[in-house]
């Protein structure tokens with residue numbers, strides 16, 4: 001039976017690689033599952049449908065307060081508990097739920113379509129709004145603050161390292177020039193304008209000049225790679241032997257971290273020698289899935 005990726009509640013997010021997530025998680029007949037990036041809840045919902053037993057529990061985590069507010073405001077499966085917080089804080093959720101270990105953990109990295117559609121968050125370069133880029137707008141600092149404080153070299157390095165943007169130095173120079181003119185970059189449109197001036201159009205116009213810079217700032221502001229690295233190093237202590245870690249990543253920096261963490265730690269047994277990719281049919285139906293890579297490892 002193919003399970004369809006039904007968006008949960010009023011979320012517009014369509015879950016990526018739903019059949020694969022359900023397959024790799026349900027195969028071990030899990031009772032306690034952590035959905036570390038709950039988002040629209042699509043993956044959790046499919047897992048709860050596939051695993052009808054009363055003693056199955058899912059702990060969802062998301063850094064975005066709107067996610068837990070949405071879940072709290074609607075009736076939901078009593079086997080699901082959603083926490084506001086980073087997936088790095090899984091031990092806190094386990095302690096709150098009296099769980100000594102977990103059977104499976106799912107991470108579906110990046111941002112949801114709900115966040116992309118909300119112009120107040122600054123995630124989409126096609127919609128003007130404040131250049132915030134935080135998953136949790138109640139903590140930390142927005143991207144426009146980061147750009148207002150950092151040295152030119154630090155901005156350039158971040159855009160190069162986390163966006164793999166070869167025109168990072170030009171972009172950083174332009175950001176600093178605007179700061180000197182007392183017209184600092186504070187909005188999405190202002191940053192898009194800077195990128196358009198600094199990044200030549202790609203030959204087949206397939207990548208927007210601001211794509212890499214937005215990715216870099218989002219990664220920095222949310223410490224995305226640090227959290228992923230620390231979590232993959234700690235997760236073998238959370239999973240029971242034979243438990244599974246299932247990760248979907250959307251760009252090469254994330255995928256490299258997952259691949260190396262699984263390869264370099266003898267507590268992991270890799271179950272996907274090569275990353276799994278979405279089918280052509282899924283990509284046609286949900287273009288957001290096109291860059292997804294799924295890797296699975298088992299706790300030895």
Ligand SMILES: C[S@@+](CC[C@H](N)C(=O)[O-])C[C@H]1O[C@@H](n2cnc3c(N)ncnc32)[C@H](O)[C@@H]1O
Pocket residue numbers: 013014015016036037038039040041042043044061062063064067085086087088108109110111112135227
């Ligand atoms: C791609 S969406 C997940 C979609 C979800 N799997 C579904 O099927 O609806 C990614 C979610 O992860 C959340 N997120 C990003 N970093 C996080 C972190 N460190 N801890 C918890 N949630 C995080 C984002 O706020 C976003 O809601």
